[in-house]
Amino acid sequence: MKRTVATTLFLLLAHSASAKECPRSDAIAAERLTDSMTSWRAMYTAFQQYGHCYDGPIAEGVTDKVVHLLATNWETLGQAQQFIAEDPSFQTFVIRNIDITAATPELDRVVYLATHRCPKSASDLCKQIAGAAGER
Known part of the structure; x- marks a missing residue:
């Protein structure tokens, strides 16, 4: 029992220590930057700067941008792949926002x-995109 409690406490503390907080000023800046996500470069830049803030209501705007970019500029998927190769966590961000x-x-x-x-x-990547987009 003691080991279970200790393990649970450790996991909770480790998670809270690794999760980056999103100060109000960052949340405001992240929301403003969402409007400029019209290319994979702009989206990756926003992700690098404020990825820790794209949850909750702000994430809905990002979802619109990710899906719109995929639907209307599919031929630029290779650019997304370049950023994913540089930082694999960007793929998680993209898929999470579909x-x-x-x-x-x-x-x-x-x-x-x-x-x-x-x-x-x-x-x-396409399998993950199709899976995320098809989950309705």
Whole structure:
């Protein structure tokens, strides 16, 4: 019993120590920066600066931007792959921000593109994108 309590306490403390807080000023800046996420470079830059803030209400704006970028600029997926190669946590960020809060027609288009127009070099990424976009 003592070991279970100690292990649980350790895990809780380790998680809270590793989770970066999002001060109000960062949250405001992150929300403002969301509007400029019109390319993978801009999205990656925002992720680098304020990735720790993109939760809750701010994340809905990011979801719109990720899904819109995929649906309307699929040919730029290679750019996303470059940033993912540089920082694999960016892939987690992108996939996490593909969900049902985005516009349904764009989600449908993303599923189509990921399953029918995926570059061979991005097959694993496309499977994750299709899976996330198809979960409704």
